[in-house]
Amino acid sequence: xxxxxxxxxxxxxxxxxxxxxxxxxxxxxxxxxxxxxxxxxxxxxxxxxxxxxxxxxxxxxxxxxxxxxxxxxxxxxxxxxxxxxxxxxxxxxxxxxxxxxxxxxxxxxxxx
Amino acid sequence: xxxxxxxxxxxxxxxxxxxxxxxxxxxxxxxxxxxxxxxxxxxxxxxxxxxxxxxxxxxxxxxxxxxxxxxxxxxxxxxxxxxxxxxxxxxxxxxxxxxxxxxxxxxxxxxxxx
Numbered sequence: 001x002x003x004x005x006x007x008x009x010x011x012x013x014x015x016x017x018x019x020x021x022x023x024x025x026x027x028x029x030x031x032x033x034x035x036x037x038x039x040x041x042x043x044x045x046x047x048x049x050x051x052x053x054x055x056x057x058x059x060x061x062x063x064x065x066x067x068x069x070x071x072x073x074x075x076x077x078x079x080x081x082x083x084x085x086x087x088x089x090x091x092x093x094x095x096x097x098x099x100x101x102x103x104x105x106x107x108x109x110x111x112x
Numbered sequence: 113x114x115x116x117x118x119x120x121x122x123x124x125x126x127x128x129x130x131x132x133x134x135x136x137x138x139x140x141x142x143x144x145x146x147x148x149x150x151x152x153x154x155x156x157x158x159x160x161x162x163x164x165x166x167x168x169x170x171x172x173x174x175x176x177x178x179x180x181x182x183x184x185x186x187x188x189x190x191x192x193x194x195x196x197x198x199x200x201x202x203x204x205x206x207x208x209x210x211x212x213x214x215x216x217x218x219x220x221x222x223x224x225x226x
Contacts, residue, residue: 004155031212033212033213040218041218042116042201042203042217042218042219043156043201043203043214043216044216045213045214045215048212048213055212056212056213058213088153090155090156092156101158101214102158103148103156103157103158104155105154105155106153106155108153
């Protein structure tokens, strides 16, 4: 079992550009959540996808959008990048609520 | 709004010492509480998950307790080792509105010196 995988591992973009991050959930998991972790901070919830729909959203602007595919994998899209979007983006997958989510290794995004 | 605080922000101890990390949360209406470990620039590894109806969980040298009514949790690490050096994060899942998200503290950065 490969666990949660994310791609790419690192990414450098410039202000105003758009970026897409990808996540494959742990085998058997149907729910994917995305978190943003700025340097020295705890992760902040962006949104969660279940059955290809956004089930819950945190306090993030509409520049952040996502998608879940029929195979449960997910994408996070960020438009009009700002310097403040530089962070580690974490994907977590789960099945139900009784077990905690499993986190991927993250994608480090740097916006110049 | 649920807020999670972790004290201390950083801790440096000699190898072999027993230590306690603290976590407090403002709203006792939680589904569960989880402790994670994060190595520099890496993802999160779940250490212990305590359901709201439980008082503690143990795994090897780790023991986590939960006092939901007072909004506190502690992570006890016995006989610390240099390999325990990492940032430890506490997170709660709020009950409100069937919340699916985890609310994290900022973490405690632990350094265990040989």
